[in-house]
Amino acid sequence: MIGIDTNILLRFILADDPVQLERTKAFLANRSAEDPAFISLAVIAETCWVLRRRYGYRNDVIARTLHQLLDAEEFLFEDEYFVDDLLTEESNLAADISDYIIAHIAIRSGCNKVVTFDVKAAKAVPGMELLQ
Numbered sequence: 001m002i003g004i005d006t007n008i009l010l011r012f013i014l015a016d017d018p019v020q021l022e023r024t025k026a027f028l029a030n031r032s033a034e035d036p037a038f039i040s041l042a043v044i045a046e047t048c049w050v051l052r053r054r055y056g057y058r059n060d061v062i063a064r065t066l067h068q069l070l071d072a073e074e075f076l077f078e079d080e081y082f083v084d085d086l087l088t089e090e091s092n093l094a095a096d097i098s099d100y101i102i103a104h105i106a107i108r109s110g111c112n113k114v115v116t117f118d119v120k121a122a123k124a125v126p127g128m129e130l131l132q
Helices: 006-014 018-029 041-053 059-070 080-088 097-108 119-124
Strands: 037-039 075-077 114-116 128-130
Touching: 006 018, 006 041, 041 059, 041 080, 041 097, 059 075, 059 080, 059 097, 075 080, 080 097, 097 114, 097 128, 119 128
Parallel strands: 037 075, 114 128
Antiparallel strands: none
């Protein structure tokens, strides 16, 4: 198993750099269920943030795009059940997908809550609260 960085996943999704896309495709062509490309929650969060903030993609489009990759044998997602649940609840994603991932990691690690200055995330994401 080989982990991939955010920029590899972005090149695959966006296909915006022909040279890097070909290298990414060649790498992924050598992945299989026995030797997948590992996608961490950090990579998913960063990918979502970049797609939303830099490229202007909506949460539902990001969720559908990433959800399509869940069944591909070339990929293994960290905490796949959480990712699957999160991405199939696209109508309930009132905050950035990355905020849900941040809260999930913190709660899974034993935190009682995550404090934020992001009013939208504090209202929408379970486990997040506004720091007053």
